[in-house]
Amino acid sequence: MKSTGIKRHGLGIAGLLILSATLFLCASAVLHGSSAGGTGGYLTVVATGDIMMGTTHPVNVLPPDDGEGMFKSVITEFRDGDVVLGNLEGPLLDHGRSGKCKDAAVGRCFEFMTPTRYSRHLKTAGFTAMNIANNHAFDFGSAGAESTISRLLDVGIDAVGGEMVAYIDRKGRSVALVGFSFKPSRYAYSIHDISEAMEIVAGLKEFNNLVIVSFHGGAEGKDALHLRRGTERFLGENRGNLTGFAHGVIDAGADLVIGHGPHVVRALEVYKGKLIAYSLGNFLTYGVFNLKGPSGVSIILKAKLNARTGDFIGGRLVPVRLANGGIPEIDLSGEAAQLVKALTKQDIEFPQIDIEEDGSLRPVVGKF
Numbered sequence: 001m002k003s004t005g006i007k008r009h010g011l012g013i014a015g016l017l018i019l020s021a022t023l024f025l026c027a028s029a030v031l032h033g034s035s036a037g038g039t040g041g042y043l044t045v046v047a048t049g050d051i052m053m054g055t056t057h058p059v060n061v062l063p064p065d066d067g068e069g070m071f072k073s074v075i076t077e078f079r080d081g082d083v084v085l086g087n088l089e090g091p092l093l094d095h096g097r098s099g100k101c102k103d104a105a106v107g108r109c110f111e112f113m114t115p116t117r118y119s120r121h122l123k124t125a126g127f128t129a130m131n132i133a134n135n136h137a138f139d140f141g142s143a144g145a146e147s148t149i150s151r152l153l154d155v156g157i158d159a160v161g162g163e164m165v166a167y168i169d170r171k172g173r174s175v176a177l178v179g180f181s182f183k184p185s186r187y188a189y190s191i192h193d194i195s196e197a198m199e200i201v202a203g204l205k206e207f208n209n210l211v212i213v214s215f216h217g218g219a220e221g222k223d224a225l226h227l228r229r230g231t232e233r234f235l236g237e238n239r240g241n242l243t244g245f246a247h248g249v250i251d252a253g254a255d256l257v258i259g260h261g262p263h264v265v266r267a268l269e270v271y272k273g274k275l276i277a278y279s280l281g282n283f284l285t286y287g288v289f290n291l292k293g294p295s296g297v298s299i300i301l302k303a304k305l306n307a308r309t310g311d312f313i314g315g316r317l318v319p320v321r322l323a324n325g326g327i328p329e330i331d332l333s334g335e336a337a338q339l340v341k342a343l344t345k346q347d348i349e350f351p352q353i354d355i356e357e358d359g360s361l362r363p364v365v366g367k368f
Contacts, residue, residue, distance in 0.1 A: 042313055043170055045212065046081030047258045047301045049265075049280035051130075052089040052326075053121060054287060057113040061287035063327065067118055070284060071125035073329040077300050077318050078126035082170040085160070085177070085214065086283065087131045087260040091144030092116045092151040110288070111139040116151045123155040128168070133161030133179030133188035134216040134260065145187055160214055161187040165204065173307050176208040181216040182240045182261070191217050191240040198252035205253030210310045213254045216261045217242055218279060222293055224262040225339075227278050227347040246276045255310030256303060264294045265336055267344040270352035270363050275312035277301050281336065286326040296322045297336040303361070317359035334359060 053070060054062040063070055078084045090112030122130065130152055137145050149159040158166035161179035163186055168175050180197060181188035189200060204211045217240035218224060219232045232239040239261070246257045250271050257276040259266065266279035281298035282289065289295065300318035305311065317340060321331035337359040344351050354362050 041171060041307050042304045043082045043173065043175070043210070043307050044080055044315075045256060045301075045303045045305060046078050046084045047277065047280060047303070048086045049283035049298050050089045050260055050263060050285055051086045051122075051283055052112055052136075052285045052288070053114050053118045055090065055112040055114060056094075057111060062115070063286050063325070067121050070121055070286075070327055073327075074300065074318075074320065075125055077302070077330075081126070081128070081302070083168065083175065083177070083212065084126050084128045085131060085212070085258065086122070086127050086129075087134060087214070087216065087280075088122075088137075088148065088152075089134060089285070090114050090136045091138075091140050092119055092148045093140050093144045094147075097140070110136070112136055112288075113140060113144070116147065119151040119155045119157070122152070122157055127157055129158040129160050129166050129177055131160045131179045131214040131216070131260065132164070133181040133214060135181065135183045137161065137187055138185060142186075145185075149187075159187075162189045163187060167208070171307055173209040174207075175210045175212060176204040177212045177214065178204060179214045179216075180245070182238065183216075188216070191215050191242075191245045192238065194241070194245055194248040197245060198248050201249045201252040201254050209307075210255045210305065211253055213246075213249050213257045215240075215242070215245060215257065215259050217245070217259065218262045218266070220261065220263050222264060222295055225264050225266065225294060225343060227267050227343070242278060246278070247271055250274045250276070255305060256312070258301070263289070265297070265299055265340050265343070267347040268340060268351065268353055268355065268361070269344070269348045270312055273309070273311040273363070275303050275305075275315075275353070275363075277303075282322060282326070283320065284326060284328050285322065289326060291322050291326060294339065297331065297339065298322065298328065299336045299340060299359075312353075312363050314363070315361040317355065317361065319359060 160177045166177040180191045184190035219234040259278045262279045265281040269276045298320040303315040317337040319331040319336040341355040
């Protein structure tokens with residue numbers, strides 16, 4: 001497992017991705033022999049929504065016991081994941097200065113700084129990769145982003161976003177994880193340039209069996225439950241054409257597309273056999289968010305992919321409720337799963353997926 005930083009040189013983005021992937025696959029072949037050919041079966045991807053484990057800025061808001069046990073209610077759901085992915089909102093940093101919100105109205109801008117020692121909580125929970133392609137990665141500039149990447153790698157978690165493409169080998173299959181955002185940077189490729197996004201994904205797919213795309217986009221808040229056609233805007237900012245982006249990267253070879261950003265759950269869709277989760281909502285956001293209503297429920301997505309083709313073959317939504325200031329607990333009422341089911345029916349004309357009462361998922365061809 002490794003995250004690889006890729007710089008822009010004469011080869012272009014896609015060329016560099018291919019070069020990096022080739023080096024990884026050569027190393028993998030040495031370690032695993034001919035296992036890259038695969039033996040069939042499936043891979044399980046477990047994904048969660050937004051994670052902000054507490055902040056020391058602008059005021060100190062940290063969970064009890066320094067965060068020990070934050071994930072204890074949900075940790076068993078991660079154990080069967082070949083890939084376990086979350087979205088980290090805010091840098092892992094102990095000291096720094098931020099000017100991000102200095103001119104913003106109260107409640108219109110947020111900046112976070114999570115203690116670096118909290119990286120161990122992510123490792124203990126079982127995360128294998130963490131998306132950093134979002135609008136909080138640079139809350140404290142490049143120093144914050146670099147610290148985050150370093151701390152994640154130190155505990156054995158891949159950082160995913162822009163130049164940080166994670167290459168992993170699972171069950172003899174090579175998997176690339178790449179991150180995009182409405183706020184592009186070195187560590188977030190742009191969701192706005194769909195043609196370039198497709199080029200990046202196609203380059204990765206050429207030398208990897210599976211490609212997983214994580215994106216950060218869409219409007220935010222309780223009024224943002226519904227997926228909108230065309231470009232979404234929030235606070236005057238272009239937050240991307242999410243269906244256009246998701247369909248485009250699948251056309252280019254992506255096998256799974258996982259969305260974050262709205263801080264509420266959204267619809268699911270199976271497009272050309274590949275699963276899209278448009279938003280997984282808040283997962284662990286301690287102390288600073290209003291978690292009333294739909295902002296306080298979430299899902300853990302467990303998706304099984306055909307290890308050979310990458311097609312979605314089934315899975316489950318595990319409903320979660322944020323309690324005690326934003327700590328996730330399994331929600332036996334199933335509210336979030338039922339909300340996703342309703343949104344999928346309302347927002348996706350041909351979703352090609354069944355969501356059962358217990359949260360079970362299965363692809364359906366030709367039903368809709």
